[in-house]
Amino acid sequence: AQKITQTQPGMFVQEKEAVTLDCTYDTSDPSYGLFWYKQPSSGEMIFLIYQGSYDQQNATEGRYSLNFQKARKSANLVISASQLGDSAMYFCAMRYTGNQFYFGTGTSLTVIP
Amino acid sequence: SAVISQKPSRDICQRGTSLTIQCQVDSQVTMMFWYRQQPGQSLTLIATANQGSEATYESGFVIDKFPISRPNLTFSTLTVSNMSPEDSSIYLCSVGDRGLQNIQYFGAGTRLSVL
Numbered sequence: 757a758q759k760i761t762q763t764q765p766g767m768f769v770q771e772k773e774a775v776t777l778d779c780t781y782d783t784s785d786p787s788y789g790l791f792w793y794k795q796p797s798s799g800e801m802i803f804l805i806y807q808g809s810y811d812q813q814n815a816t817e818g819r820y821s822l823n824f825q826k827a828r829k830s831a832n833l834v835i836s837a838s839q840l841g842d843s844a845m846y847f848c849a850m851r852y853t854g855n856q857f858y859f860g861t862g863t864s865l866t867v868i869p
Numbered sequence: 870s871a872v873i874s875q876k877p878s879r880d881i882c883q884r885g886t887s888l889t890i891q892c893q894v895d896s897q898v899t900m901m902f903w904y905r906q907q908p909g910q911s912l913t914l915i916a917t918a919n920q921g922s923e924a925t926y927e928s929g930f931v932i933d934k935f936p937i938s939r940p941n942l943t944f945s946t947l948t949v950s951n952m953s954p955e956d957s958s959i960y961l962c963s964v965g966d967r968g969l970q971n972i973q974y975f976g977a978g979t980r981l982s983v984l
Contacts (some may be wrong), residue, residue, distance in 0.1 A: 808969075
């Protein structure tokens with residue numbers, strides 16, 4: 757069975773500091789995709805970053821980077837230079853065969869001024 | 870990325886009534902998805918809506934409770950039928966990107982409260 761685990765229910769970070777949100781996954785499929793989404797209090801799900809299982813390099817998108825360690829089955833999100841607007845829920849998700857997405861339980865990030 | 874319009878954005882409904890949520894995409898897409906997010910929980914896939922065929926429901930979700938329509942490649946509706954307070958959730962539609970990454974993009978969600 758496919759599974760995504762986010763072990764940090766809540767995280768705090770000082771403004772302008774970097775923060776790492778943890779995500780581990782479990783799948784026997786060789787081909788899969790890993791995603792991070794941000795959900796502000798408004799409820800919308802905002803796509804942040806993608807990492808394919810065959811990608812050799814870690815994905816980066818602006819202040820977001822994905823620390824992909826395939827052997828350890830981890831796909832941690834790193835947010836650099838945190839801003840107050842980064843306060844939100846963050847969900848890790850995995851796409852596996854058949855375009856099905858499986859979401860983790862989320863991490864609530866609070867940026868402290 | 871696709872632009873997805875979902876409405877209503879929120880509603881308060883009485884138990885026993887039904888609510889239809891609409892999802893409009895600015896481009897033609899093959900697959901549309903409907904999710905439920907109960908308070909404080911993660912997203913759970915309700916069903917996959919394919920144009921021209923019956924929706925495919927996940928375990929625990931049935932067509933009588935969550936009928937879905939997909940009349941064309943840019944539009945879908947989800948109805949929450951015979952509502953109870955346990956149906957109070959955020960309902961989100963999403964579409965799959967056509968690219969190799971198959972990113973799912975989401976609408977803004979419908980925040981439903983059932984009294």
